Amino acid sequence: xxxxxxxxxxxxxxxxxxxxxxxxxxxxxxxxxxxxxxxxxxxxxxxxxxxxxxxxxxxxxxxxxxxxxxxxxxxxxxxxxxxxxxxxxxxxxxxxxxxxxxxxxxxxxxxxxxxxxxxxxxxxxxxxxxxxxxxxxxxxxxxxxxxxxxxxxxxxxxxxxxxxxxxxxxxxxxxxxxxxxxxxxxxxxxxxxxxxxxx
Numbered sequence: 001x002x003x004x005x006x007x008x009x010x011x012x013x014x015x016x017x018x019x020x021x022x023x024x025x026x027x028x029x030x031x032x033x034x035x036x037x038x039x040x041x042x043x044x045x046x047x048x049x050x051x052x053x054x055x056x057x058x059x060x061x062x063x064x065x066x067x068x069x070x071x072x073x074x075x076x077x078x079x080x081x082x083x084x085x086x087x088x089x090x091x092x093x094x095x096x097x098x099x100x101x102x103x104x105x106x107x108x109x110x111x112x113x114x115x116x117x118x119x120x121x122x123x124x125x126x127x128x129x130x131x132x133x134x135x136x137x138x139x140x141x142x143x144x145x146x147x148x149x150x151x152x153x154x155x156x157x158x159x160x161x162x163x164x165x166x167x168x169x170x171x172x173x174x175x176x177x178x179x180x181x182x183x184x185x186x187x188x189x190x191x192x193x194x195x196x197x198x199x
Contacts, residue, residue: 006078006088007052007108010059013076014048016041020070044068047165049138050081051094054101062094066141067166088112092138097177106139110181113137114188117148121156121189137181141167142174144181148189158185 024041048071053059063073081091093106113135120133133148142164149157160178 006082006086006091008078009105010053010056011050011076011078011081011091012053012059012062012073012094013050013081014066014071014073016045017070017072040068041070043165044071047138047143048073048141049090049092050076050086051092051141052105053094054105058094058099058101067168089116089135092141094140096140096173097180098173106137109137110184111188113146114185117146117185118189121148139177140169140173142169142177144174144178146181146185156189158182158189160185 020041024038027035027038048066048068051062051073053062059075063075065072088109089112091109093102093109095102095105116135117133120135124132129150129152131147132150135146137144137146142162145161145163147159147161149159151157160182162174162178164174
């Protein structure tokens, strides 16, 4: 799949406390058994991603400490992220669903995710039943798993599940975000493979 280049905007990037990261890396190199602290670091390394915002003021508000004691966000330029090889699917939407800039920022990310799902659907549509496509979007530091299930009779069912690690986010906000993503996903995938039935 061709990944689109980062779009103009204002970005932040997570930084890990060096002492904690080095301790984690030493433990990993030794093959030591994971402790709660190292397990938390392992999750944090995957969970916290660069974030894109529509305005400098929103970007600036996102800078600083996170709910994880070893992770802080700092401003970063788009050119710097591109130079480091960061792609659109590695960047999250910094705005929450209630922000007026939310759809502007999340739409290209959701379009990219839908294309990724569609390619998986075409590649595995002969599979009988079960999950035939899945991807992940991170929005306002909550993780949303988007999946497409093939049911008997050729029906396609869309599912959105969310996960919030470390951060304190209202479940009601994540519920509304999940509903928005599910509805947009159905619109984006309105041209399914032959004989597929949308459910």
